[in-house]
Amino acid sequence: MAIDPASPVPKYAQLRDLLLDWIVESGLSVDDPVPSERELGTTYGLSRMTVRQTIDLLVAEGKLYRVPGKGTFVARPKIEMALALASFTEDMRARGYVPGARDLTRRIAPAGGGTARMMDIAPGSPVHYIERLRTADGEPMAVERSNIPLSIAPHLDAFSLSERSLYAILEEEFGIILDSGEQTIEAGICEPADAKLLGLPPGSPVLSMQRRSFANGRCVELARSTYRADRYQLHSRLDPHL
Ligand code: GLP
Secondary structure: OOOOOOOOOOHHHHHHHHHHHHHHHOOOOOOOEOOOHHHHHHHHOOOHHHHHHHHHHHHHOOOEEEEOOOEEEEOOOOEEEOOOOOOHHHHHHHOOOOEEEEEEEEEEEEOOHHHHHHHOOOOOOEEEEEEEEEEEOOEEEEEEEEEEEOOOOOOHHHOOOOOOOHHHHHHHHHOOOOOEEEEEEEEEEOOHHHHHHHOOOOOOEEEEEEEEEEEOOEEEEEEEEEEEOOOEEEOOOOOOOO
16 A cells, blocks of 8 residues: 555655555564654655654554654554443453552542532541552553542551552452442543653643542542553443433
8 A cells, every 4th residue: 555645645644654564564563663754754755754643643553653863663562441330450450461550659538529519528628538559561551549438438448558559448448349440531641740741742742631430329438640642542332321
């Protein structure tokens, strides 16, 4: 296939699709190099600038990665985020990764107005505020910030969250079995502090999630999470009707 100069699709976007097809057809796998920008320019009769635009796009999409001085390589496929009330630990294990957590902040703090409203608790009532860096096979994947009412898990701060899953502790130590939840996922730009933690260039695209999980009608957790958009994608089955 070649670039079609008469097509309304911009050349850099045509090259993106051609390259992705070529990667599959040539049987390239993760960490295999792709041709240099100069080679691609010659093969497809495109300027270096157009080729660079395509590579930048594929890097931002998480399909390729660059190693300065070495070249551009095929990236690992993205992890499909479970659209379920699963814990990070469960979700990563199901996909064959070793889950991990690094405590960034843990404190008991009064719930602010917005948080209290969303959790249906009195403003100012104490919550465990937990900020964690989540990892898969040791690689940073997400920053998760959870609020849990102190009243439902009073001595939660006694348990290490770098060794155990939060949901497992809630269930095993406090008898809380989450039975429903709701989640909003939006596209976002990574905050500088989170970019540093996630090892991303500032301004990288992220998936911003807000989840409320409930047990017996009571809100157990309000979590706001930032997931790397270069490593995660959403996938869901579609029913024919709403
Ligand atoms: C998911 C949710 C978080 C929740 C976490 C618990 O990642 N988005 O809101 O805190 O799971 O994970 P774990 O039980 O592994 O600590």
